[in-house]
Amino acid sequence: MNDMSRLERVVETKNIKMECRDCQVYYGETHAIKDVNVDIEEKTVTAFIGPSGCGKSTFLRCLNRMNDTIATARVEGSFRLDGEDIYDRRVDPVQLRAKVGMVFQKPNPFPKSIYDNVAYGPRIHGLARNKAELDEIVEKALRRGALWNEVKDRLDAPGTGLSGGQQQRLCIARAIATEPEVLLMDEPCSALDPIATAQVEELIDELRQNYSVVIVTHSMQQAARVSQKTAFFHLGNLVEFGETGQIFTNPVDPRTESYITGRIG
Amino acid sequence: MPTLWLVCLLLVLAAAGFVMGRARALASAGGDARTLHSLPNYYGFNVALTSLVPALAVLAVWLLAQPIIVDTRVSKLIPADMVPEGSTIGLVMSDVRRVAAGLDLAVDTGLLRAPEAAALSANERDVRSLLGEVGVALGADVRPEVLAAAQRSRELNHAGRLLMTVLVTGLALAGLGWAYVRTNKEFRARNVVERGVLVLLIVAASLAILTTIGIVLSMLFETSNFFRLHDWKDFFFGSTWAPNFRGDSELSILPLLWGTLYISFIALLVSVPIGLFAAIYLSEYAGKATRALAKPLLEILAGIPTIVYGLFALLTVGPTLAKVFGKGGLLGVEWMAGATSVLTAGVVMGIMLIPFVSSLSDDIINAVPQSMRDGSLGLGATRSETVRQVVLPAALPGIVGAILLAASRAIGETMIVVMGAGAIAKFSLNPLDTMTTITTRIVSQLTGDTDFASPETLVAFALGLTLFVLTLGLNVLALYIVRKYREQYE
Numbered sequence: 001m002n003d004m005s006r007l008e009r010v011v012e013t014k015n016i017k018m019e020c021r022d023c024q025v026y027y028g029e030t031h032a033i034k035d036v037n038v039d040i041e042e043k044t045v046t047a048f049i050g051p052s053g054c055g056k057s058t059f060l061r062c063l064n065r066m067n068d069t070i071a072t073a074r075v076e077g078s079f080r081l082d083g084e085d086i087y088d089r090r091v092d093p094v095q096l097r098a099k100v101g102m103v104f105q106k107p108n109p110f111p112k113s114i115y116d117n118v119a120y121g122p123r124i125h126g127l128a129r130n131k132a133e134l135d136e137i138v139e140k141a142l143r144r145g146a147l148w149n150e151v152k153d154r155l156d157a158p159g160t161g162l163s164g165g166q167q168q169r170l171c172i173a174r175a176i177a178t179e180p181e182v183l184l185m186d187e188p189c190s191a192l193d194p195i196a197t198a199q200v201e202e203l204i205d206e207l208r209q210n211y212s213v214v215i216v217t218h219s220m221q222q223a224a225r226v227s228q229k230t231a232f233f234h235l236g237n238l239v240e241f242g243e244t245g246q247i248f249t250n251p252v253d254p255r256t257e258s259y260i261t262g263r264i265g
Numbered sequence: 266m267p268t269l270w271l272v273c274l275l276l277v278l279a280a281a282g283f284v285m286g287r288a289r290a291l292a293s294a295g296g297d298a299r300t301l302h303s304l305p306n307y308y309g310f311n312v313a314l315t316s317l318v319p320a321l322a323v324l325a326v327w328l329l330a331q332p333i334i335v336d337t338r339v340s341k342l343i344p345a346d347m348v349p350e351g352s353t354i355g356l357v358m359s360d361v362r363r364v365a366a367g368l369d370l371a372v373d374t375g376l377l378r379a380p381e382a383a384a385l386s387a388n389e390r391d392v393r394s395l396l397g398e399v400g401v402a403l404g405a406d407v408r409p410e411v412l413a414a415a416q417r418s419r420e421l422n423h424a425g426r427l428l429m430t431v432l433v434t435g436l437a438l439a440g441l442g443w444a445y446v447r448t449n450k451e452f453r454a455r456n457v458v459e460r461g462v463l464v465l466l467i468v469a470a471s472l473a474i475l476t477t478i479g480i481v482l483s484m485l486f487e488t489s490n491f492f493r494l495h496d497w498k499d500f501f502f503g504s505t506w507a508p509n510f511r512g513d514s515e516l517s518i519l520p521l522l523w524g525t526l527y528i529s530f531i532a533l534l535v536s537v538p539i540g541l542f543a544a545i546y547l548s549e550y551a552g553k554a555t556r557a558l559a560k561p562l563l564e565i566l567a568g569i570p571t572i573v574y575g576l577f578a579l580l581t582v583g584p585t586l587a588k589v590f591g592k593g594g595l596l597g598v599e600w601m602a603g604a605t606s607v608l609t610a611g612v613v614m615g616i617m618l619i620p621f622v623s624s625l626s627d628d629i630i631n632a633v634p635q636s637m638r639d640g641s642l643g644l645g646a647t648r649s650e651t652v653r654q655v656v657l658p659a660a661l662p663g664i665v666g667a668i669l670l671a672a673s674r675a676i677g678e679t680m681i682v683v684m685g686a687g688a689i690a691k692f693s694l695n696p697l698d699t700m701t702t703i704t705t706r707i708v709s710q711l712t713g714d715t716d717f718a719s720p721e722t723l724v725a726f727a728l729g730l731t732l733f734v735l736t737l738g739l740n741v742l743a744l745y746i747v748r749k750y751r752e753q754y755e
Contacts, residue, residue, distance in 0.1 A: 064643065096645075102644075108636035124650055124654075175644065
């Protein structure tokens, strides 16, 4: 919010990576997401903000079909990744999730070594032909996850033994090791202290070079700091979607203004 | 006064104490319960418990101790030369107890008056026929010393009972009075009752532990008797199990241990894969409705008595196996002589253990956090990859614990092996042979006419103790592994 320079940023027109139209999500009888239209651009950080229970996490989980694992959830509408409908019968949700990776709210490293945590995805998808290649993938992912220097001497140590911030960066490294095209992050910093949060935010900014990042956050400062586009959700509706600078300084909808100034939440 | 009446009296006193204590507390507060330190009922409970608990404790100890004290004092009356050759003082004492009980009965039925029974002399009346009239049959004529001892024992018992009644009632009244006097609105009855409850809980917990220690000690005692009569090297390192009653038995545990472990191994071979796969299906794949139906159905298996499994082994599994592997069977081989075999017992025991393995594993798999599964699915893993590479490794220590617990049950199982495995102790690798286990040999050594001075009988205790150590070791190992696993998510 105090970062006014964002306004002056050159707004490039980028290719649209994911296109969502008329999206509806129902949990049993509850209509959780209503008529949402969002475009996720390539090499851009898109932030979803809104009060608790407004549906932003639910919508995020639609983007890699994680809602399929919830028996009562029903998704309607069109979600296109590079023009292809991801809810099409022919699409294997398992392969989709390799392209659209996900980082969760609480760090959830597997009870395995740091190396095996990162190598998990590449092994499953057969990305490495031999051990040397796998080593290379793991190192690259850990470097991109800004964790390499801290763990390079103890790759065999259990991932659960790391600190909270390191665990979350490990989970991010694990997610980017499979070379996803889109990375979804569901409140990735809510369990972290300010220092670890700063490290993860820095990391998100770097990831923008290669990926589309979608981040759900409760911290408006965070949304303002890391994202280029912001979507504001309220009660299952997408209220406003646009350039981050514009949303935070000159919102169109009065509800957006109320939320970012702290009057509703 | 019979003990039952005494207990009733104590309960009545306690109930009266409750009402009195409650009333006194209320009265001391001028009828306003809000100025009391504790709720009125706590004052009542305080009086009731102070009256009841010490009295009941003394009663219990007295009832246990009195027969022992009376016995030791009466047995001094029996001259040493009265004990026949090859018998023990215990046999004479049981005669004394029977005569004493007979005299009690005679007095109760009105055949004798109490002073008559006390003054009865063996030389004047035929005590045997007298007691026969009230239904107490004696093996031989009553000797004067035995009668005297019986009379002395009655005397002591009567005195003891009287003393006990007086003491216990007095204690109850004293407790009641003391607690009643202490009751006023400042008294912290709630805290006292709370402490009383704590003591009750500690007593319950220590009773369970003391019983275990008692079992182990009694086994140790009899086992040491056995090793005094029989060479320990033969027991632990011999190779033959051949008890006979001529006194040159070879009593080695090894063939029995082999049979036990072999059958348990087959049982685990059956139950672990089936139970584990069932648990994986139920916890990871099955819908809510399926789970609600299948889980209780599976657990019904756990409620079937083992003797019914034994019948199943004897009547169904054994003959079926014999039809396949036996003489004139489907395979045309003659590997199996009868219906009983290691395989029969092992398979049926395996079926018995399925719900055990599946329900423990199911709990452990469910304890793996959902975030682990989400993480794996979010990376593009399929369900079975997630189960194989994330859920099972995370749950593995717990599953190993479950398997070890199942193993210790298999090792201790008796009925199925009695009916399914046969009775021949031998070393053999053929699962279609009959074999026997430690538990079945304990049963056979201790049933029928037993003489607790011979090694053939006492060996049962040594076997039991070995079995106990074995299963205890497995349980401790299992608990250790399960605990270590728990630390990972906390």
